[in-house]
Amino acid sequence: MRDERFCNSNCPFTRAIGTIGNKWKPIIINVIGTRTIRFGQLDSIIPLISRKVLTEQLKELEEDGLLERLAYKELPPRVEYKLSEKGLAFLPILENIKEWNLKYEVASMPQEID
Amino acid sequence: MRDERFCNSNCPFTRAIGTIGNKWKPIIINVIGTRTIRFGQLDSIIPLISRKVLTEQLKELEEDGLLERLAYKELPPRVEYKLSEKGLAFLPILENIKEWNLKYEVASMPQEID
DNA sequence: ATTTGTAGTTACCTAATAGTAACCAGAATA
DNA sequence: TATTCTGGTTACTATTAGGTAACTACAAAT
Numbered sequence: 240m241r242d243e244r245f246c247n248s249n250c251p252f253t254r255a256i257g258t259i260g261n262k263w264k265p266i267i268i269n270v271i272g273t274r275t276i277r278f279g280q281l282d283s284i285i286p287l288i289s290r291k292v293l294t295e296q297l298k299e300l301e302e303d304g305l306l307e308r309l310a311y312k313e314l315p316p317r318v319e320y321k322l323s324e325k326g327l328a329f330l331p332i333l334e335n336i337k338e339w340n341l342k343y344e345v346a347s348m349p350q351e352i353d
Numbered sequence: 354m355r356d357e358r359f360c361n362s363n364c365p366f367t368r369a370i371g372t373i374g375n376k377w378k379p380i381i382i383n384v385i386g387t388r389t390i391r392f393g394q395l396d397s398i399i400p401l402i403s404r405k406v407l408t409e410q411l412k413e414l415e416e417d418g419l420l421e422r423l424a425y426k427e428l429p430p431r432v433e434y435k436l437s438e439k440g441l442a443f444l445p446i447l448e449n450i451k452e453w454n455l456k457y458e459v460a461s462m463p464q465e466i467d
Numbered sequence: 468a469t470t471t472g473t474a475g476t477t478a479c480c481t482a483a484t485a486g487t488a489a490c491c492a493g494a495a496t497a
Numbered sequence: 498t499a500t501t502c503t504g505g506t507t508a509c510t511a512t513t514a515g516g517t518a519a520c521t522a523c524a525a526a527t
Binding site for chain 2: 242244245248251252253254255256257258259260261262265266269286287304324325328329331332333335336337339340341342343344345
């Protein structure tokens with residue numbers, strides 16, 4: 240899900256897109272935000288994601304240094320995720336995307352008028 | 354390549370990701386930038402993209418109002434693309450991503466020292 | 468008369484991504 | 498004793514994205 244050709248590009252922008260340019264990662268980063276959150280919470284908060292894909296994405300985000308994983312040696316297991324400094328620094332960008340979309344999105348849904 | 358479930362979400366951020374959250378679209382928008390550019394130029398400037406995928410992405414970007422397509426009725430055909438106001442408004446976000454990556458990217462390449 | 472050039476489209480095939488269901492550990496609870 | 502709880506992993510399958518090559522139109526140049 241990481242695009243290796245992009246990640247090996249000599250263009251830093253292309254490398255960035257190779258790292259975070261897929262549909263799940265921005266969503267996951269946005270959901271985590273500034274809190275510490277457990278795997279199961281992410282799984283239930285993020286609609287339509289499967290555990291398998293969530294695990295994969297979290298692993299990659301950790302490898303790329305965007306988030307920190309804290310596994311407590313308990314049973315049943317408890318694992319907490321939170322954004323690293325790098326991940327936190329990405330949040331304002333996601334905010335900008337939100338604002339951009341609100342400003343320019345065309346209302347494609349037919350509106351009920353009564 | 355547009356994720357319909359994302360685009361139909363009631364969360365504006367999720368919708369935004371459904372629209373531009375894939376690997377090619379940010380690259381294409383970044384390459385176009387503030388200029389007017391022809392199809393063939395895009396095809397040769399963007400590495401590793403196939404004509405088919407480029408066509409598809411451009412069509413979606415046009416449908417989503419990020420770019421304008423100008424087809425001259427000539428032979429051989431000439432088609433020019435440029436960003437719309439919405440597309441131009443997205444450029445600063447891409448700039449932020451570039452800066453973010455430059456600041457936080459870990460140098461994974463082994464450096465030659467001599 | 469043939470080739471060149473542009474911006475695609477189409478059919479076909481392969482590669483990548485994502486979903487599903489079953490399974491694991493081992494303590495706590497019923 | 499059986500069940501639940503959590504955070505995964507694994508194997509298998511389905512869906513989707515992407516690549517390749519051939520083809521189109523027709524004017525202009527060779």
